[in-house]
Amino acid sequence: xxxxxxxxxxxxxxxxxxARLRCSPMKGxxxxxxxxxxxxxxxxxxxxxxxxxxxxxxxxxxxRFSAEFPKExxxxxRIQQVVRGDSAAYFCASSHYRDSLHTFGSGTxxxxx
Amino acid sequence: GQQLNQSPxxxxxxxxxxxxxxxxxxxxxxxWLWYKQEPGEGPVLLIALYKAGELTSNGRLTAQFGITxxxxxxxxxxxxxxxxxxxxxxxxxxxxxGNLIFGKGTKLSVKP
Numbered sequence: 544x545x546x547x548x549x550x551x552x553x554x555x556x557x558x559x560x561x562a563r564l565r566c567s568p569m570k571g572x573x574x575x576x577x578x579x580x581x582x583x584x585x586x587x588x589x590x591x592x593x594x595x596x597x598x599x600x601x602x603x604x605x606x607r608f609s610a611e612f613p614k615e616x617x618x619x620x621r622i623q624q625v626v627r628g629d630s631a632a633y634f635c636a637s638s639h640y641r642d643s644l645h646t647f648g649s650g651t652x653x654x655x656x
Numbered sequence: 657g658q659q660l661n662q663s664p665x666x667x668x669x670x671x672x673x674x675x676x677x678x679x680x681x682x683x684x685x686x687x688w689l690w691y692k693q694e695p696g697e698g699p700v701l702l703i704a705l706y707k708a709g710e711l712t713s714n715g716r717l718t719a720q721f722g723i724t725x726x727x728x729x730x731x732x733x734x735x736x737x738x739x740x741x742x743x744x745x746x747x748x749x750x751x752x753x754g755n756l757i758f759g760k761g762t763k764l765s766v767k768p
Contacts, residue, residue: 585744585758634698643754647698
């Protein structure tokens with residue numbers, strides 16, 4: 544499967560725990576974007592990364608949220624001390640370095656209980 | 657920040673009817689995109705528009721990039737049941753601003 548791979552598909556966390564969401568970009572893509580989608584809403588941009596570099600994190604909450612895209616391995620979106628309001632679908636997209644045309648993964652649905 | 661207004665919010669149509677939805681922005685974009693999202697899945701790209709005034713087709717879908725670069729529309733002709741889903745417009749400026757700004761979506765229901 545050469546598409547964008549996200550895991551897990553579903554994640555349940557208790558309030559205060561940490562959530563780690565993983566994204567492997569499409570083969571040949573070096574740019575990764577994370578978006579959050581609340582029910583009945585469009586996707587909201589969070590962060591844009593290249594390998595080992597954050598390009599734009601203007602959509603990331605200032606606290607508890609962090610993202611990385613290491614030289615080796617998937618991109619990780621990390622949410623510390625989760626709260627009920629963090630419950631949402633989180634989508635990753637990747638693009639080639641020559642353009643910004645996004646290919647999206649199937650998302651991770653985070654539920655905080 | 658930039659915002660997109662997408663309308664209508666939802667549509668209930670009969671199979672075979674044509675559909676039209678549009679998106680407007682308070683600021684200009686260099687690229688307009690239309691995506692379709694089905695339940696439990698990520699958005700899938702339908703059409704990408706790169707130049708003001710551009711009119712592009714993909715099968716029964718046709719989309720246009722407005723002359724002012726602040727709007728776009730998507731038409732679906734002769735709708736079929738598998739057209740059901742949520743259609744999103746998105747604007748993009750590229751480069752270090754490679755992220756997409758999404759509308760809130762148009763939910764399409766098709767009655768056989």
